[in-house]
Amino acid sequence: MNALLEPLQYSFMQRSLMVAVIVGILCAVVGCYLLVQRLALLGDAISHSVLPGLAIAFLTDTNLFIGAFIAGIISTLCINLIHTRSNIKEDAAMGIVFSAFFALGIILITTIQRENKIDLSHFLFGNILTVTFNDVRDTLIIAIFVLVVVGLLYKELLFYSFDKLGAQAVGLPVKLLDLSLMVLIGMTIIASLKSVGVILVLALLITPAATAYLLVKRLHQMMFIAVGVGVISSISGMYLSYFYNLPSGPAIVLVATGLFILAFLFSPSQGLLTVNSKN
Known part of the structure; x- marks a missing residue:
């Protein structure tokens, strides 16, 4: 019990754990939509596309959330514009925007680091222990x-x-829902930047949702289990980071991956070992 309470005496750990839990819940819920729609690449594209916004916000001494949000929205609109106004498929549009924005972000960060003699690697890998x-x-x-x-x-x-054509047939605004989902994904990624950074945020979006997908069939059940996996991963990763002096973002992701492996092996309906044993 003392080991569990020890980190909580420090205010930076209290703040870090709060952010970790919030991000664990948020990524799990939004990640379920990414998984069932097979849009993992979209999450990857948007997460890398916020990098120039972070760099410009740092350069102009603006709130990093604002810079990331603007870059995320612009990249989302660019993907949507290319996909809807041309014959280019959505995955190709994501690849174009993702690579261009990420390249611009790397150039800006490299330039800022060289001229100001500072390290901005936390943009890429997160640094949840410094949250204010x-x-x-x-x-x-x-x-x-x-x-x-x-x-x-x-x-x-x-x-x-689950049925985009059916939704369009009954009159739902499919294009607006497409754009709305992209914006929600972008905002989720922005909220997660301090925790795991640009590089690892996709893992926190997809892995808890994929774990839940192996265990249940219905979307609302999937969301609840994914939230549980996300919260457990976030808290466990933070404690591992504290006690073993590990980088917090990668520790969170590895715990989530460990839980996915357990589900992959022992899921009652889809587990590699349980299904084989039944046969």
Whole structure:
């Protein structure tokens, strides 16, 4: 018990754990939509596309959330514009935008680091132990907004996720739902930047959702289990980071991956070992 309570005596750990739990919940919920729609590449594209926004925000001494949000929205609109106004498929549009924005971000970060003699690697890999109260507040605001929108549009997003043509046939605004989902994904990635950074955020989006996908069939059940996996991974990763002096973002991702491996091996309906033993 003392080991569990020890990290909580430090204010930086309290803030870090709060952000980790919020991000674990948020990524799990939004990640379920990414998984069932097979849009993992979209999450990867948007996560890398916020990098120039982070660099410009740092250069102009602006809130990093604002810079990342603007870059994420611009990249989302670019992907949507290329996909809807040309014959280029969505995955190709993601690849074009993702690579261009990421390249621009790397150039900006390299230039800033060279001229100011500072290290900005936390943009890529996260540094949750440095979160401030303002970071906690901003992350919570984004999370509440995204979760409220998901709750309000749950039925529409459910129908749209599993039968896009059917949703269009009954009159649902499919293009608007497409854009809305992209914006929600972008905001989720922005909220997660301090925790795991640009490089690892996709793992936190997809791995808890994939773990839940192996265990249950219905979307709402999948979301609840994914949230549990996300929260457990975030808290466990933070404690491992504290006690073993590990980088927090990778520790969180590895715990989530470990839980996925357990589900992959022992899922009652799809587990590699359980299904083989039944046969």
